[in-house]
Amino acid sequence: MVSRLPGSVLIVSETDDLHATAMAATLREHHGLSPIHLDLRDFPRESGSFRLDRLGTTRSLSHVIGLDTVRSVWWRRPHPCQVPGGVRASDDAYRQAECDGFIQGLLWSIPAFWINDPGADRTAARKIVQLETAQRAGFAIPETLITNDPDEARSFVESRPGAVVYKRTGTGRAEFAETRIITAADFGKLAGIRSAPTTFQDYIQAECDLRVVWVDGIAWTVRIDSQAGVGRVDSRLDTSVEFTRDQLPASVSKSLATLMGALGLSFGVLDLRLGLDGEYYFLEVNPQGQFAYLEIKTGLPIFQSLSNLLVHSDGMVPGY
Incomplete structure (x- = not known):
């Protein structure tokens, strides 16, 4: 280049x-x-x-x-x-x-x-766009319902063979909201989704979670031992567990490149979950995601990679 x-x-x-x-x-x-x-x-x-x-x-x-x-x-x-x-x-x-x-x-x-290009950034931040595009790119996706219909939500949860999580659909600067497993006690609160469309998704029993920082073709990958701490459902809740450098299988890397190209993103921070069934499940991509803590924990040269892209249109880092 x-x-x-x-x-x-x-x-x-x-x-x-x-x-x-x-x-x-x-x-x-x-x-x-x-x-x-x-x-x-x-x-x-x-x-x-x-x-x-x-x-x-x-x-x-x-x-x-x-x-x-x-x-x-x-x-x-x-x-x-x-x-x-x-x-x-x-x-x-x-x-x-x-x-x-x-x-x-x-x-x-x-x-x-x-x-990223602001137009692509804005479109790619929409969770529904991400999920649809990720599935076309070849990723495994947990079965998902996004709705503001309380009856539809309850029907979906009751129809699934295992646990279901619920989480935010938007990506604004609202207060942090953790991903949680829905219980029967939560059914009485479903009326509240009428004015706040919510994402309901099959809960994936996991071996670990992965956070991937994509820098224009380079996938800086961190394996998070999320199942060893309190962040078994939402890996963002526990940064005390082990964070280690990792690499994605070739097939997953191909799907990742296809996804980011289709979204028009040169940068993004992705959350993947490695299920007990061996599948790499796509959860979401944040075009403006946080990654400093990943560099601190693993020593991966993510800032240098991104700075190289800003200066030379090349995110490669010598020695990696």
């Missing part, structure tokens, strides 16, 4: 994001680059302009230097603009829409290498 000449790297994320801070340090250490870090909540407190004339295009933000030199962008969990509230809700909604339309258009129109 032909390497690009290094230009400015733009990281769009909240100011205190650990991953953004670590990536900035990695870019300085390994590439001699100091990235631009942009928190969208600074607009419209700070001013911005877009100008198009016969000489070309100019983009500017008053608190950012070098926006027109950006060659790659890490679209990393950005907040929306932070528009001051007014007297009328309709005015607030209008101002929010105008600010979002401006700042998103200003950034998304930059002819840069994106991790």
